Amino acid sequence: xxxxxxxxxxxxxxxxxxxxxxxxxxxxxxxxxxxxxxxxxxxxxxxxxxxxxxxxxxxxxxxxxxxxxxxxxxxxxxxxxxxxxxxxxxxxxxxxxxxxxxxxxxxxxxxxxxxxxxxxxxxxxxxxxxxxxxxxxxxxxxxxxxxxxxxxxxxxxxxxxxxxxxxxxxxxxxxxxxxxxxxxxxxxxxxxxxxxxxxxxxxxxxxxxxxxxxxxxxxxxxxxxxxxxxxxxxxxxxxxxxxxxxxxxxxxxxxxxxxxxxxxxxxxxxxxxxxxxxxxxxxxxxxxxxxxxxxxxxxxxxxxxxxxxxxxxxxxxxxxxxxxxxxxxxxxxxxxxxxxxxxxxxxxxxxxxxxxxxxxxxxxxxxxxxxxxxxxxxxxxxxxxxxxxxxxxxxxxxxxxxxxxxxxxxxxxxxxxxxxxxxxxxxxxxxxxxxxxxxxxxxxxxxxxxxxxxxxxxxxxxxxxxxxxxxxxxxxxxxxxxxxxxxxxxxxxxxxxxxxxxxxxxxxxxxxxxxxxxxxxxxxxxxxxxxxxxxxxxxxxxxxxxxxxxxxxxxxxxxxxxxxxxxxxxxxxxxxxxxxxxxxxxxxxxxxxxxxxxxxxxxxxxxxxxxxxxxxxxxxxxxxxxxxxxxxxxxxxxxxxxxxxxxxxxxxxxxxxxxxxxxxxxxxxxxxxxxxxxx
Amino acid sequence: xxxxxxxxxxxxxxxxxxxxxxxxxxxxxxxxxxxxxxxxxxxxxxxxxxxxxxxxxxxxxxxxxxxxxxxxxxxxxxxxxxxxxxxxxxxxxxxxxxxxxxxxxxxxxxxxxxxxxxxxxxxxxxxxxxxxxxxxxxxxxxxxxxxxxxxxxxxxxx
Amino acid sequence: xxxxxxxxxxxxxxxxxxxxxxxxxxxxxxxxxxxxxxxxxxxxxxxxxxxxxxxxxxxxxxxxxxxxxxxxxxxxxxxxxxxxxxxxxxxxxxxxxxxxxxxxxxxxxxxxxxxxxxxxxx
Numbered sequence: 001x002x003x004x005x006x007x008x009x010x011x012x013x014x015x016x017x018x019x020x021x022x023x024x025x026x027x028x029x030x031x032x033x034x035x036x037x038x039x040x041x042x043x044x045x046x047x048x049x050x051x052x053x054x055x056x057x058x059x060x061x062x063x064x065x066x067x068x069x070x071x072x073x074x075x076x077x078x079x080x081x082x083x084x085x086x087x088x089x090x091x092x093x094x095x096x097x098x099x100x101x102x103x104x105x106x107x108x109x110x111x112x113x114x115x116x117x118x119x120x121x122x123x124x125x126x127x128x129x130x131x132x133x134x135x136x137x138x139x140x141x142x143x144x145x146x147x148x149x150x151x152x153x154x155x156x157x158x159x160x161x162x163x164x165x166x167x168x169x170x171x172x173x174x175x176x177x178x179x180x181x182x183x184x185x186x187x188x189x190x191x192x193x194x195x196x197x198x199x200x201x202x203x204x205x206x207x208x209x210x211x212x213x214x215x216x217x218x219x220x221x222x223x224x225x226x227x228x229x230x231x232x233x234x235x236x237x238x239x240x241x242x243x244x245x246x247x248x249x250x251x252x253x254x255x256x257x258x259x260x261x262x263x264x265x266x267x268x269x270x271x272x273x274x275x276x277x278x279x280x281x282x283x284x285x286x287x288x289x290x291x292x293x294x295x296x297x298x299x300x301x302x303x304x305x306x307x308x309x310x311x312x313x314x315x316x317x318x319x320x321x322x323x324x325x326x327x328x329x330x331x332x333x334x335x336x337x338x339x340x341x342x343x344x345x346x347x348x349x350x351x352x353x354x355x356x357x358x359x360x361x362x363x364x365x366x367x368x369x370x371x372x373x374x375x376x377x378x379x380x381x382x383x384x385x386x387x388x389x390x391x392x393x394x395x396x397x398x399x400x401x402x403x404x405x406x407x408x409x410x411x412x413x414x415x416x417x418x419x420x421x422x423x424x425x426x427x428x429x430x431x432x433x434x435x436x437x438x439x440x441x442x443x444x445x446x447x448x449x450x451x452x453x454x455x456x457x458x459x460x461x462x463x464x465x466x467x468x469x470x471x472x473x474x475x476x477x478x479x480x481x482x483x484x485x486x487x488x489x490x491x492x493x494x495x496x497x498x499x500x501x502x503x504x505x506x507x508x509x510x511x512x513x514x515x516x517x518x519x520x521x522x523x524x525x526x527x528x529x530x531x532x533x534x535x536x537x538x539x540x541x542x543x544x545x546x547x548x549x550x551x552x553x554x555x556x557x558x559x560x561x562x563x564x565x566x567x568x569x570x571x572x573x574x575x576x577x578x579x580x581x582x583x584x585x586x587x588x589x590x591x592x593x594x595x596x597x598x599x600x601x602x603x604x605x606x607x608x609x610x611x612x613x614x615x616x617x618x619x620x621x622x623x624x625x626x627x628x629x630x631x632x633x634x635x636x637x638x639x640x641x642x643x644x645x646x647x648x649x650x651x652x653x654x655x656x657x658x659x660x661x662x663x664x665x666x667x668x669x670x671x672x673x674x675x676x677x678x679x
Numbered sequence: 680x681x682x683x684x685x686x687x688x689x690x691x692x693x694x695x696x697x698x699x700x701x702x703x704x705x706x707x708x709x710x711x712x713x714x715x716x717x718x719x720x721x722x723x724x725x726x727x728x729x730x731x732x733x734x735x736x737x738x739x740x741x742x743x744x745x746x747x748x749x750x751x752x753x754x755x756x757x758x759x760x761x762x763x764x765x766x767x768x769x770x771x772x773x774x775x776x777x778x779x780x781x782x783x784x785x786x787x788x789x790x791x792x793x794x795x796x797x798x799x800x801x802x803x804x805x806x807x808x809x810x811x812x813x814x815x816x817x818x819x820x821x822x823x824x825x826x827x828x829x830x831x832x833x834x835x836x837x
Numbered sequence: 838x839x840x841x842x843x844x845x846x847x848x849x850x851x852x853x854x855x856x857x858x859x860x861x862x863x864x865x866x867x868x869x870x871x872x873x874x875x876x877x878x879x880x881x882x883x884x885x886x887x888x889x890x891x892x893x894x895x896x897x898x899x900x901x902x903x904x905x906x907x908x909x910x911x912x913x914x915x916x917x918x919x920x921x922x923x924x925x926x927x928x929x930x931x932x933x934x935x936x937x938x939x940x941x942x943x944x945x946x947x948x949x950x951x952x953x954x955x956x957x958x959x
């Protein structure tokens with residue numbers, strides 16, 4: 001209630017305007033003016049009436065007129081008429097009243113009224129005008145009724161005292177106004193200076209990229225902080241927030257209490273600046289916004305400062321270094337990558353080129369195999385496919401390890417792990433997983449390509465040499481295989497190469513022929529050639545022999561592999577086929593049926609311990625390769641005498657690029673003969 | 680590289696389901712080479728460039744293309760004629776358009792307008808030097824096949 | 838001649854710390870302790886000018902030792918530098934709070950060592 005009355009009052013005194021601190025001076029003047037008008041009017045009105053009533057009509061009328069003028073001016077003041085005009089009008093009328101009364105019987109009243117003058121004039125008008133008018137009025141007062149100075153009586157007393165008082169009031173008021181003006185201008189100067197400084201500070205702190213802020217000893221953020229702080233912390237209203245609470249998602253509770261201890265140390269200067277900086281747990285940390293959970297890397301430093309009032313504050317500076325850290329990480333990742341590439345290159349260089357070529361080819365073949373397995377439309381389950389792929393990868397990896405290609409074998413191992421992950425998961429593999437495997441496979445192929453390009457560059461230097469070398473390497477590989485297998489199976493075997501055509505090997509489908517031969521040779525050593533004791537008992541040399549010849553006739557590559565072992569063990573085949581439910585008991589002596597079975601997938605890949613261990617019998621693979629090469633396969637077997645494999649492959653240049661699907665129906669010719677044709 | 684393909688696959692599945700009314704069932708992806716012989720009779724090539732360069736090719740034989748045209752136009756066709764090409768082009772346009780949104784915003788890629796190639800054993804000119812293509816076979820209309828082939832190489836080394 | 842007490846349960850570390858310190862050319866005599874308790878005893882028996890303290894030790898850890906030492910009014914001014922491999926950010930605060938004069942992370946960088954020792958004004 002009181003407040004409302006006050007507001008109405010203020011409005012009235014300000015002629016309708018509201019309080020505005022910028023023009024306070026003017027408004028104060030207006031208030032005083034209005035008070036003057038109102039009080040003057042309130043007093044003079046009734047007085048005028050009284051005078052009229054008392055018969056002093058003229059005076060009364062004048063008083064009433066002036067009252068009316070005052071009231072009018074007051075009302076007009078609400079209409080935004082320039083203050084100067086209003087004040088001049090009212091003051092002039094006031095002067096008239098005073099002057100008038102000085103000449104009448106109301107001299108005393110006039111005198112008294114005129115004492116108001118200096119005050120009013122100087123407050124309401126500007127100093128110069130006010131002084132001039134006051135002095136004029138003063139002269140008028142003194143000299144208007146000059147004679148009364150010398151006429152003893154009340155009037156004389158009043159005149160003298162009044163004049164003296166007038167002069168005193170004028171001088172006092174003048175000085176009051178002058179000093180007030182001076183003080184005002186000083187204050188304005190200081191204000192301006194402060195405003196300018198404040199603007200500069202604001203400009204600086206708003207444009208800084210660093211977050212700068214002050215905290216009190218309780219870690220409460222103070223009102224003045226740079227705009228950057230808002231951006232960095234991701235919060236708008238930071239004033240009065242507890243800094244440590246803002247870190248509640250970034251830092252554990254124990255750490256937060258350690259932070260409070262730290263800030264305490266900063267405030268109390270328990271240690272020097274560099275030690276405290278070392279102790280600063282926030283010198284670099286990950287800030288996580290409490291609401292958005294956005295993460296940034298921030299660098300902070302803190303120091304204690306003492307304000308002018310003696311209060312201690314902690315000055316904190318925060319920089320967002322997320323980008324720099326990211327860049328650093330990128331650089332170090334790239335560095336690491338380059339380093340590992342260098343390492344891989346070194347590893348490759350250390351491998352004998354011929355051996356590397358072999359490796360590359362083997363790897364390519366395995367990749368092809370993997371890809372074909374994937375491409376295959378037949379109904380093999382995902383599990384089988386993944387298993388097959390796993391095996392291929394494992395094989396490549398073992399080779400890589402042996403050659404010392406550690407980086408590559410690591411890649412392969414990672415691929416194996418991925419496959420394992422998919423296999424281990426209970427659910428059927430989804431497109432995503434398979435797609436990933438395919439992409440990864442492509443990466444591995446690319447690495448193999450890189451090896452190839454290294455080799456190409458090396459072999460470009462010695463083209464002829466490599467050709468001869470290829471055949472040599474081929475032969476060596478087969479020899480090594482015989483040796484290793486014989487050793488593993490405790491057999492004694494002699495391997496002879498009667499003929500090996502260079503062109504057939506270097507320009508023909510070397511790898512595929514190698515696959516075939518490796519399989520057949522392993523079989524020969526494992527199942528064909530008997531153990532030394534058995535051979536002795538059978539009247540044969542304890543050392544068995546395997547003879548290979550590869551010739552080129554009429555555009556056909558002829559591969560002949562002989563062994564002097566026991567021939568194909570039909571009985572064992574029959575038994576195992578029966579175990580696998582592949583034949584009925586009455587078919588057990590049907591040799592051609594058994595032969596077909598030998599080459600079938602199921603028989604070949606079935607896990608038959610002791611019979612054809614390892615990757616199945618592998619004969620199905622042989623059959624497939626031959627089919628793909630559009631060749632023919634003949635096997636001649638004689639009990640106790642041995643086996644001869646004859647494979648004829650049409651020789652086409654560039655058959656290396658045959659990449660087709662492996663699988664499908666039996667297409668090749670498989671003949672069987674029990675004739676003795678080998679020496 | 681894979682990250683670019685996932686949006687394509689999703690968009691293909693959605694578009695075929697919503698516009699053609701058939702489900703695409705993904706089969707095992709494998710690797711193929713750019714010059715490999717194939718039996719597709721019509722292919723749509725969507726190229727892209729930007730932080731990675733390459734192409735996505737949607738290939739199919741005559742039958743599914745004809746079926747699609749049938750569904751979209753209401754007329755049955757017996758061979759790949761202009762209307763079939765148009766219909767196929769339409770579908771691929773929609774796929775490219777939708778994929779564009781996801782890919783251009785998420786990655787810095789720019790997708791080109793699709794081109795249609797047809798004819799038995801047509802050759803597809805793959806951009807870039809990679810010789811290998813990742814092929815993702817799909818079953819469409821339950822018994823027909825469609826293949827999404829991708830060759831991408833990264834420019835930025837990612 | 839200053840008495841420097843080296844507290845660490847590893848002989849090797851004690852030697853390393855002694856060597857690093859010896860390189861600073863401050864004439865001193867080294868006393869050693871293998872755990873906090875031992876160290877307290879050494880303090881009682883000798884007038885020690887500086888303690889080089891490890892964090893992880895049996896019987897009485899470095900931090901515990903530090904707190905005991907600061908509680909004792911005879912040793913409130915005794916310079917104690919923690920020389921330890923405990924490098925986690927909040928470790929330093931904890932050590933300083935417990936009363937360490939300074940903190941060095943192993944492996945000891947001689948330059949750093951020099952700086953910190955000179956601050957103490959042995």
